[in-house]
Amino acid sequence: MTLVPVVLAIASVVLTLVCLVRSRRMRHLLIAEREAAARQWSEREALVRAQATAAERERIHGDLHDDLGAKLLGMIHAAQSPAEADRARALLQDLRDVVTRSRGTPGSLLETLAEIRGEASQRLGAAGIGLRWELAGDLPDPLLATDRVLHLYRIVREAISNVIRHAQAGNVRVRVKMIDERLYLDLTDDGSGADAQSTGRGSGLGNMRERAAELAGDIRWAAGTEGGMKVLLTMPLPEARA
Amino acid sequence: MNCTSALVVDDLASSRDWLARALDIAFPGIRIAFAASLAEAARSEAPPLALIDLGLPDGSGVSLIERLHPLGTLCIVATVFDDDAHLFPALHAGAQGYVLKDQTPEALAAMLSGIAAGQPPLSPSIARRLLRHFQPLPTSVAEVALTSRETDVLRLIAKGLTVIEAADLLGLSRHTVAGYLKDIYRKLAVTSRAEATLEAARLGLVPRM
Numbered sequence: 001m002t003l004v005p006v007v008l009a010i011a012s013v014v015l016t017l018v019c020l021v022r023s024r025r026m027r028h029l030l031i032a033e034r035e036a037a038a039r040q041w042s043e044r045e046a047l048v049r050a051q052a053t054a055a056e057r058e059r060i061h062g063d064l065h066d067d068l069g070a071k072l073l074g075m076i077h078a079a080q081s082p083a084e085a086d087r088a089r090a091l092l093q094d095l096r097d098v099v100t101r102s103r104g105t106p107g108s109l110l111e112t113l114a115e116i117r118g119e120a121s122q123r124l125g126a127a128g129i130g131l132r133w134e135l136a137g138d139l140p141d142p143l144l145a146t147d148r149v150l151h152l153y154r155i156v157r158e159a160i161s162n163v164i165r166h167a168q169a170g171n172v173r174v175r176v177k178m179i180d181e182r183l184y185l186d187l188t189d190d191g192s193g194a195d196a197q198s199t200g201r202g203s204g205l206g207n208m209r210e211r212a213a214e215l216a217g218d219i220r221w222a223a224g225t226e227g228g229m230k231v232l233l234t235m236p237l238p239e240a241r242a
Numbered sequence: 243m244n245c246t247s248a249l250v251v252d253d254l255a256s257s258r259d260w261l262a263r264a265l266d267i268a269f270p271g272i273r274i275a276f277a278a279s280l281a282e283a284a285r286s287e288a289p290p291l292a293l294i295d296l297g298l299p300d301g302s303g304v305s306l307i308e309r310l311h312p313l314g315t316l317c318i319v320a321t322v323f324d325d326d327a328h329l330f331p332a333l334h335a336g337a338q339g340y341v342l343k344d345q346t347p348e349a350l351a352a353m354l355s356g357i358a359a360g361q362p363p364l365s366p367s368i369a370r371r372l373l374r375h376f377q378p379l380p381t382s383v384a385e386v387a388l389t390s391r392e393t394d395v396l397r398l399i400a401k402g403l404t405v406i407e408a409a410d411l412l413g414l415s416r417h418t419v420a421g422y423l424k425d426i427y428r429k430l431a432v433t434s435r436a437e438a439t440l441e442a443a444r445l446g447l448v449p450r451m
Contacts, residue, residue: 066297069322070254076344077256089344092322100325114366114402126346135402 064099082127086164089123093157097150109183109237110141112149113176116156124172127164129189136177142237151211155219158204159187159231167191167228183217183237189228245316245358247273248291251283251306252320253299257343261293261320264341264350268358280306288313291358293320293341296332304335311336311431318357326371336431338424339363361405361420362427369400372426375433386433388426395422 072092079085107115113135121131144152156174163169169191176185205221208231212219217235224230248265252258262274277283279300292315294303307317319332319340329340339357341350353363364372373396376388388396391412398408409419 065323073254073322073343074256077260085346092344096323096325100323100327110401111366111370114400117402118365122342122345122349125349 061099064095068095069099083165086123086127086161089126090157090161093119093123093153097153107146107149108141108143110139112144112152116153117174119153120156120160120172120174123160123164129163129169130171132171132173134173134175136175139176139178140237148215151215155208155211155233156185156187158208162204162229163187163189163191167193169228171226173226178237181237183235184232185234186230186232188224188226188230190224190226191228193223193228245269245272245291247275247289248293249275249277249283249286249289249315250293250320251277251280251298251303252293252295253278253297254295257295257320260343260347261350263347264354265291265293267347267351268354288315290314291316291318293318293354294332294337295320295343296328302331304331307332307335307337316358318354324365324368326365326367329368330371330375333368333427333430334433338427360424362423364396364399364405364423364426366400366402369396372396372430373400375430376426386429388429392422392426395419396426 069092072088072095075088076085076092079088117131117133121133124131160172163172167189169189172187172189174185174187176183178184208219212233212235215233215235217233219231219233222230222232246269248269250258250261250265252261258276258278262276265272265274275286275289277286278298280298280303281300283294283306288310292306292310294306294317296303296319298306303319307319311317317332317335317337319329319337320343321328321340322343323329324340324342329337332340339353339362341353341357341363343350345353357363373393376393376396394412395408398411399405403411405419405423406416409416412419
């Protein structure tokens with residue numbers, strides 16, 4: 001009858017093992033639960049933060065919209081000359097970038113050019129300058145990242161500002177074409193062909209160069225084929241087709 | 243349309259003057275009433291024409307459009323921001339056009355006469371939004387679908403073409419294309435009413451037909 005203590009011993013070993021495994025499992029469960037709780041907590045925190053950020057953005061948006069928009073509009077309404085009105089109008093366009101476009105999604109090339117055309121024709125029209133808009137028929141329509149879209153808006157906006165302020169032009173022609181995976185955008189006026197380095201144009205040109213560099217592109221100024229100035233922007237368009 | 247009187251609803255005094263100048267150029271001798279808030283606008287009769295700012299001190303101009311449009315007022319939004327997010331609810335409520343308040347009074351007047359003559363403006367971003375809105379869905383209300391011609395026009399304008407360029411490309415007259423745009427606006431306002439009716443039916447507010 002020496003079997004009984006052996007069985008008992010084996011049973012107690014087995015029981016100990018089972019207990020060990022179970023307590024280990026319990027510990028694992030506990031850890032998992034704590035981790036889940038922590039994850040849930042941090043997710044909730046993130047949600048609360050995101051909501052607070054969204055609310056803050058809404059508030060800033062509302063303030064910009066109401067206050068800054070109204071002030072710029074007041075400046076346009078009180079302006080003594082078309083050039084003066086255009087300064088405020090260009091700022092209003094910057095504001096529109098922030099208030100309307102940064103909330104949006106990236107745009108395709110043709111959508112971006114469509115927005116640029118609308119803005120350019122409004123501003124030039126208000127200054128009594130005509131716009132000829134010539135897109136090559138074979139332009140691709142890739143999606144552009146939001147920051148690239150913004151750089152394009154700002155480069156053309158600055159070029160239009162320079163025409164309205166300095167060129168005494170009657171017409172502007174914008175051409176866009178594609179050669180070897182590169183986009184060529186040129187903007188030519190038929191004005192006085194004022195020297196690009198003349199007063200007041202320096203910082204604007206610097207900004208345009210910086211933005212062109214951000215686009216991995218190149219921007220240059222030359223005497224225009226129609227008597228005035230020509231701005232030529234080239235940039236790679238490696239993005240996939242939309 | 244014969245615009246003999248108009249209501250201008252805007253909380254900025256300089257905007258009200260500016261819009262009044264444009265109205266007087268577009269419709270010489272027009273009588274103009276002014277309101278600086280929804281509450282003030284509520285006191286006046288439904289006019290033939292109303293220029294309505296959306297961000298009013300006591301609420302959105304969209305609610306005023308919802309009230310005036312069924313009464314036969316030609317509602318035009320006067321705004322600083324003409325992107326689809328700002329304008330779509332107003333167009334949905336029945337606004338038949340919009341103007342940008344930073345335009346010169348002469349340019350505004352040309353836009354206003356155009357809208358009154360049935361040539362509503364349409365920017366690329368709003369054309370895109372309209373295309374998305376009218377995308378055929380299994381649940382959509384069949385009688386307010388766009389025709390293929392109307393869809394063609396929207397696609398071209400979404401790509402940045404002007405009405406005249408779109409007309410040339412489609413071999414249509416400018417007036418025909420303008421007529422399509424007007425129909426699209428009308429259908430948008432109809433879908434909003436149809437959607438509201440469907441929604442009400444779902445909620446058990448009105449009996450299903």
